[in-house]
Amino acid sequence: MSAGLAARQAELVAALVAGGPLPAGFDAVRVEAARRALLRKRAGEAAKAWPVLAAALGPDWVPAFAADRAGTEPAGGLRDGWDLARNLRRRAELPGAAAVELAAREAELRYDGRSAPRPRALAPLRRTISGLRRRR
Template sequence: MTRQAEPAGHPEPAEPAGHPGGAGDFDPALAAAQEALVRAMTAGAPVPGGFDAAAVRAAADGILRKRAGEVARVWPILAASYGTDWPRVFAAWAAGRPTRGSVRDAWDFALAHRAELPPEAALDLALAEARWAYDGQGEPRRRRAAVRRVPGGVAVQLLGRVRVLGRGTRR
């Protein structure tokens, strides 16, 4: 079977607008602008030229509120201990920090505020530290055994089972 010639009057398809040379071309200037915009919305970087600063800041605020909600879902006692101030307090802390995932955001926040955590949140942090090894850099890893101070006692973890010993604890 042979291919028939295109009828006259049917030109070759045109390149899509804004994509000279095809969709596979890489535009370094566009990539740099996109990266700068993402950094401005997620890590507190300056708003790049050519963008509406108020709109970028509004998007950044929305992203911070979403992060606060995600952290509240993975570590509810931590968020509840701040009450209605949680979104504001978390956003103030997270504004210049890119996310590393909601679990690590929660853990990093708790570690940064360890001295001021209410007793329930301090207990929750101590129990997490008994179960997991986390250095603030890598991924948390399960511990085989650990002992951690908790408000009013001590948490002992052995092979995945945690017991709290002492007065005034509820776990």
């Protein structure tokens, strides 16, 4: 592959998923349609990782996701949904059930907003203690 072609492909990808400018020679309407379709696909992936958040937002799920994640590179459903949930919480717009889902994730995993979430050291112990308390 030539360096020129690789550069044009990178420009197109940036326009589709990272808010980059429209590369010369591409139809703006078609690129915008593809960008919206990719955001809907990302919203579907995030909904699988964040089912309570998606259900709590109901018909506003895809528009809220698209508004929040447009112009950001895909980070995977778990991270995209987590970033959305944190942004909604910061704006005091996170529904109650989704706040519980976010709190449970934050108890289990450590996520700094940049790198992949990692298990917290004491999370397995907390689950065991919680399970023992429920058995009483």
